[in-house]
Amino acid sequence: MRERPGDLRRDGAGRQPAPGAADTPEPTEALAALVAKLRTELTGVRAAMRNRAVIEQAKGVLVERLGVTPDEGFDHLVKLSQRANIKLIEVAASIVGGTAADPQVTPVTELSDGGRPAPARGTTPAPARRATPVRRATPTPATGRRPAGGAAATGRSARAPEHEALQAQHQLISSRVAASTTFDEVAEVIGTAVTSWPAPATVVITLLEPAGAHRLVGAHGMSAGERGAWRRVPPQFDVPIVTAAQDRAALLITDPKVLAERFPAMAELPYAAEAVFAAPLLDGDRVIGSLGLSWDEPIDLDDTSRRYLSALAPPVARAAAQVADRAPSPASGGPDLTAGPDSDPASWLAIVLETVPEPAAVLAPVTEDGRIVDFRIWHANAAAAELISPARAGEDATLLLAYPRVGSERLLPRLADLLHNGGAVRLGPTRVDPASTRLITAQAGRLWDRVLLVWREHSEHELIHPQLLDAERIARIGSFHWDLADPEPRCSPQLYRMYRGDERPGRISAEGLAGCVHEDDLPAVQDAIHRTLTGGEQLSWEFRGAGRLAGRQLRIVAAPVVDAGGTVTTVRGTVQDVTEERALQGRLRLAEEALTAQRRRVDAELRAAQSLQRALLPSEPELGTTEGLWVTGRSRTSNSTGQVNGDWHDACALPDGASLLVVGDVAGSGLAAMAAAARLRYAVRSYAALNMSPGEILAAVNTMLCALEPERTATLVVARYDSREHRLCWASAGQAVPVRYRGDGGAELLPGPLGLPVGVVAQVTYEDSTLEVAPGDRLLLYTDSLVGARGTDLVGALDPLLGAGTHAGRDDLEAVVSHVVGALHGGADADMAAMLVRVNG
Template sequence: MPGPRPVCDPQDVTSEAARPPEAGAVPDLAALAKVVARQRAELDRLQETAATSVVLERAKGALMARTGCSLDAAHEELRQRAEDSRRTLLEECWITLGSLAPSGRTAVRPPRADAVTDRPPSPAPDGAGPDGEALARFARALVRVGGPQDLARCLLDHLPSGTGAEAVMIYTRLPVGGLELVGHAGVDDVLVEQWRRVPPLSGIAALDVLDSGEARWLENAQADRWRYQLIGEPAERWPTRAWLPVTDGARSADVAIGVFRHRAEPFAPDVRQHLLAAARLCAGPLRMFGIRQNPAIGADADAVRTVFERLPGTSVLLTPLRSPSGDVEDFRIDAATADTSDTVGRRGRELLGLRFRECWPGTAGEPLWQGCLDTLTSGQPYESEPFAQQHVVAGVGELATYSARVARLGDGLVLNWIRHAPSDRQEQRLADVQRLGNLGWANWHLVTGEVNWSSQVFAILDRDPAQGAVPLPQLSSLALPEDMPAVARAVTELMLEGRPCDVQFRIATRDGTRHLRVVAEAVPDNRGTPVEVHGFVQDITAQRSAELALVASERAILTQHGVLQAERTMAARLQDALLPLPKQPVQLSGLRVDIAYLPAQSGLNVGGDWFSAIELPDGDALFVVGDVAGHGVDAVAAMALLRFTAKGMVITGSSLTGALARLNALLLHSRDPQGTATMVLARYNPRERRLVWAQAGHPPPLLVRDGKARYLDRPFGMLLGATDTARYEESECRLAPGDRLVLYTDGLVERPSECIDRGLERLARAAVLPDGGGSDRLLGALLEPERRDDVCVLDIRVPQEDEHPAA
């Protein structure tokens, strides 16, 4: 029975005219002419059927857009209209598309009361609604689009100016996850290449739309960038954008359309309804383009296609394309071997994505087509009767015999054509398959003791063929001693009970240890006693090596995690011991001091920021805020060195500038260099309310007086540990009752995406707010959810004249 002609000349023949001619017979040219004429007629019929399907799908899309009904409901509505009007379905589709009304009139009558719809049309708020005339023009234009790229340009051209649309992008969900750009308009080529493939990541608006089935209206770029990855260079290129699901009302969306605008204003209700209606109109064309179909090969698409390309012979992998009623209309080719060709000469990868009946039109009424449908339904393989086929080799035609085989794979089919060639060629192809798969076949006859192995089995077992094959009971002797019991047990159950065998073991070879897999089954006699065993031996060394490497990597990760956890615990305890944080504000020299310390939210949560607030023996108060570069144990050690040394120097009578100079020398000339650090030293005399302070590369203190904030003028001072010629100066400030002085580290004001001046301005504004009272409120007003640095704050307040010192 004739099947598809994958390797034939365009002048193929049918079963009546393609049988091998008898010796001396003259070919029947009249019969060949009849075959060609019949095939041309069949091709014309198929083309007419395809055109009818296109018009039908677009008419259904128009009904869906105007009434909000589902795809099946739209089909039933068109069929009922045609029956009521005594017209054909095709005539009714053309009438529906051609009679779309201008604005103010409805071109498609609403569904009857007994018609089933999946959802009612959404009423427009306050009488607003989509532009009917624009939708009518768009629906009529859809009849002429030839692909998703044309669809994107058509959609952008037919959106009313009131929508403000500047660009359109159409994405489809990939079987492996993520998105693929299938159509675009108004977008430059650079941006298209950057966003052609989108991995399955969080924060992608189009993926969010497909997962939820609901539109996303992005109307605030500044706020939306925190939730989504915005397309554009820069993202503010399109201040507002809409992502719309393309769904037929009954299935989940597999296509999302993005509409981009230069307008920085929300989408009006009528604009939203118009865009949603236009997206529903796109469902029909996209369905016709096959965009929403997922291949039968699923997540391993690229791997399966690569395997098919490397296989000998002629085979294709087919995915069924179904009508709204569920019937199989055709199959799409998702993989093909390099030797496969259709009736017009397209080969291998050129066939991917094409329709089966488009490539081989002559199969429409043949048993092979019904065999494909039966296999898809029942799962039982189908094999055709041998048929003669004209095969062209080097421009010379020769007659060969073929048969077709169909097997189910997942939701699709594998169809291959077998050429009945001489036995030596079949043996060579079998040898190629064994070599590529690194496996070989084996057969043991349990009654006669005859053993047959393919040459690949000897190569896998590293055994000289002159030594002969190993009997089945002795197979376990090839394994390493620790694997022998498992192999012997599996072989015994196979020989005595007929239980299938699938066992893995190791052998020692000249190249090292190999991991093998043996799969075998028994053939019983009429009494159920196993009399023959056949199976295969496969080398899985590469797979096992990868598995063992993965296990070793996981163990190394767990070990490293334990080391990091131990370091985290040690550093946290050390910092808590070295830098205890008071739970309540403290009173020093008549001042009220509120202290806050927050570690970074990433890393070890242990950093180099520190503070000191003590009362000196002479009644003065000493305030220190510092920041050591880095995190972890080294930063904690440097922090402890500077904190205690600075206090000791000032207590023993050193001036502020002298203490900074000595600390700088300490960092530079210690045995283990401690890096760099910044610091502010301040000494307060309560009798004169005089504050003397010095700094080393640190932000200045903030003074709040009478509701106004200003930063103190910084005296000269170099970063600690930067140079051995550093110079430091002091500055003086008189405090008044009610004053507030804020000392802080740079983590309070610095953000990665801006300069520090903006952070200083933000701190000054927050400090003068009426509710900006304690350090906790100050931190809450300034800090981002994700901090990259530690924060340390000393909030110092001078009591009012009538305020109790302890208040």
């Protein structure tokens, strides 16, 4: 039987292990154990490398003090460590720290309540110095020799034991930082070192990019995801590391409330921060990045701790500059240039600037009380050096010295904002000073903690020339200058473009220009040119093009120049393509003619509609023939619209002695609406003469409209009054309900249903409503336009209608209409029809 691989296990010599022997570990477990062991050894080697510099310095001190060999000095260190039960590196740091002077640090700005800077404590402000070209600082190796002057020179006797401990810690941290090979190792040293302040929760190191952004290059206490999300911090993002770099001053905030008020953007960070320290990383007078520490709870530091906290920045800056020089750029595979240029004229920045044909300079900010007051010309190319006068091109040359007015008013505030927020600055043509004819255009971008400015000076003529060329191109006009002693005229680029299709200069002869004129227009153009050349007349002529200009309309204007004897020597002029203008004028002329014809048609139609309306509406004598009734009516046309609408009213006596009352409104306006109203008027009269009731009349009219004019609709109120029985029978087709004003002063709407407008739906039945009226009662019949447009809710119009009884009692229809229109805020001249009827007895 074939054995499976797991059924038989053998030792390294192929022998089967003895019974009871322990199983060998799995390959993955063995590999994991080996990796863990190697990682531990690597960590130990790295720690030893970081500590070696301090141990070597301590051996040097013992050699100088005790007169022993280096090996004997190391034995002394080992014995001191064993005797005091203290780690060897800590003993070495104490010896070196006790002999070193206090570090020189800049003040730390601490924000108090309200975000106001508090006075710096425990620090000695660095002496002010004039900015100079950048030179990278080279660390001076320790000699181990005690400075002359004994203990007083080193300051050892003046320092308390706590101070000595801080100095030893600082020396140890500085040595470990200097021995680090990556930015993450530098951050880890600061985050894990034993110091007088609490261990920070997060340490970040950033390098300043040319555009002003901070690139995260090292961190401790941040996950990979957090580092990826905050790989780059823009200059306008208000966080302490950005502010410290911009102000070139260390910043400490120990109050969480002050931190939240001064830097609200900190709430967006992926970790909690209750206290923050930030310091700029300086390489000479140049900011190369920032160091940031944050704690997840408030801290309280004494003056000495603040001093040594600020002292972290210089060794980190030196290590950052060295690490940046060694690290390859992921994008290009070459050196990482984010550490910035140096002042060597042969450096890459100087080489790049010299290739720029325009004046270019790198400007370094000059600050007073934290505010930028000027920019020093840190480096300028040859073109810029020639542009700046020799008296201002020395070491102290500044932006305001070179350009006092435009520099202070336009450039200085915009460049200062550029340093803080990044982006770009573009300055259009601006006069250098009010009395000068020089103009300046400039572009600027941020370059680390400085500004790269590229500018150019212009004369007004230099700027006007391209402006004129643009004007010729936009207006499609070319110019020429023809010296008659020269057979060829000198033309502008636009004229070349019109003649040949491109603006390259070339030969244009008089014969060639003649070939551009349509053969039918050529004699007239030649005659006009002849008068100009011989008689000195100014030429202004339009002609049609030929050849490449076929289909174009051109206009030539020429002015001759004559000498003292009256002879024409030169002709200057322009040629303009006016095809689009003439086409537009032609279309405008046609539109005006069409508008005039339309206006005449509308006026004729209006006059016809007005005549038809006057013929349609009954006269007052005709209204007075109704038996037992007094009737007055009004049909009004709006003056603002200039159109006649289809509102009408009618009253007449019927053969049986009854009276017919009608108010109607045909949809639409103009002659067609009035013609439809005329047909409806006579149709209603005809149906009424057949002794049809109002409901039957509306049904017949509806059938007529649906059959003969299906696109037309109308609203009507038809009433029939029997004077012998004082009985009123009425029906409505989409019109408003009539109003009854009783003789005793009361008012009411007539009871009865409302039907659909006629012409909407065929085969509609309309119901009659009957009521008895008394002598002295008055009835108001009206179109719905009196109380609002069609479709308006009529509930709000009841009070004005019912309240018009006083005016109706005086038989004043105009007063009734004015009262209702005024109460409803309607149009004073809106089209409407109304009829007021009084029952006599």
